[in-house]
Amino acid sequence: MEQIKKILVANRGEIAIRVFRACTELNIPTVGIYSAEDSGSFHRYKADESYLVGEGKKPIDAYLDIEGIIAIAKDCGANAIHPGYGFLAENTEFARRLEEEGIIFIGPSSKQLDMFGDKVKAREQAVKAGIPVIPGSDGPVSTVGEVAMFGESNGYPVIIKASLGGGGRGMRIVNSAEEVNEAFERARSEAKSAFGSDEVYVEKYIDKPKHIEVQILGDTYGNVIHLFERDCSIQRRHQKVVEIAPSISLEDGLREAICDAAVKVMRNVNYKNAGTVEFLVSDGRFYFIEVNPRIQVEHTITEMVTGIDIVHAQIHIADGKNLHATETGIPTQDKIPLFGYAIQSRVTTEDPLNDFMPDTGKLSVYRSGGGFGVRLDAGNGFQGAIITPYYDSLLVKVSTWGMTFREAASKMDRNLQEFRIRGIKTNIPFLENVVKHKNFLTGNYNTSFIDSTPELFL
Ligand code: ADP
DSSP states (O other), X not given: OOOOOOEEEOOOHHXXXXXXHHHHHTTOOEEEEEOGGGTTOHHHHHSSEEEEOSTTSOHHHHTTOHHHHHHHHHHHTOOEEEOOSSTTTTOHHHHHHXXXXXOEESSSOHHHHHHHHSHHHHHHHHHHTTOOBOSBOSSOBOSHHHHHHHHHHHOSOEEEEETTOOTTOSEEEEOSGGGHHHHHHHHHHHHHHXXXXXXXXXXXXXXXXXXXXXXXXXXXTSOEEEEEEEEEEEEETTEEEEEEESOSOOOTTHHHHHHHHHHHHHHHTTOOEEEEEEEEEETTEEEEEEEEOXXXXXXXXXXXXXXXXXXXXXXXXXXXXXXXXXXXXXXXXXXXXXXXXXXXXXXXSEEGGGTTEEOOEEOSEEEOOOSTTEEEEESSOXXXXXXXXXXXXXXXXXXXXXXXXXXXXXHHHHHHHHOEEESSOOSHHHHHHHHXXXXXXXTOOOTTTTTTOGGGGO
């Protein structure tokens, strides 16, 4: 098997920089790509060499230009591509094209991507592995009648979800039979416009669950291990805002059961790469929801509590190394360390007092926190940076670590207070209210915490 010589990162912002850093640490040269709109973006300058991609295309489409990206990789001798998250990370066609071109995809096989990029197919895998799933339709639903029948026999509320959905989009909660018609039509048209397919399925809506997910690493030799769980229940509109590792509120035995279940699903398919198995937990029971076959935004906190660099691991795995080879330093499952607690806050350029409206313009002042147990992963986090409206509004991920959860939380609070950002509105005041809230500090929260806690917005 060919060894990785040079890595192109088919992404932008903080995750592109995160991957460049890992490559540099591993002594691998890096290639960046940038859209015309990103010509002043930091990731362009963090790569050893960078090229304009998708000329004449829309800002988002530039990073989806499969053939353009392959041409750049070939021209500059990059024989491996890291997709980051979002954009092409779960695009089966992209993975397949790279396989055809003999370029290493730093991700799972196109077959595994196909299996997990689609929530209906992923559910089937969980069922096959004997893992509890949320009561739901057997496969996609194509008529209003099927949804109504499901609601009738399982009781409302139910949730209609896009098979190819992601990022908290393409979901509709249906509270009663009267709402089925409209919800079904809207879910389908939203799914079509956001994900290119109007395929949807229906599940029972679980009332006030926790979102618990398990970080997995698998290699080409059949080694599959977990790096424990993250609690991502602090969400707004089904999108994660603050994440915690490990969870501070799982009943005895549940952590082990959930981690074992996650490993089982992934071992069944000989999963290769980093991946996450997501669950909802309610009343002491857990239910599979989906697999994310890629690096996730919140991987930083797992790295802080286990000491394992997940991006290094991805690169080693794609390079054909054994997960436990001496140079990876990754021990076997029973020796994976779990040390203290870590919290991540997603600082975004959004105005919390104006329904989280994205703000744009120039950062006239940018000073961040720091100190022991603090990690910052920024995209365009510097004075003078221009924040454009074209991409997601993540500005910097602030991750803190402490021996106890309280210590990690107070470091987070102190760090958020130290930030000085002017010229652009951010959600920092809102995040401070979250990490100081007594229900957050005692683990007394679920996925509706933000919606049901108006004092966070003061
Ligand atoms: P995405 O891929 O868009 O992130 P997920 O399937 O991972 O979608 O779900 C995101 C969030 O939506 C979950 O963390 C949870 O808060 C909510 N959710 C999804 N399915 C259900 C369900 N059946 N019942 C209750 N909440 C759900």
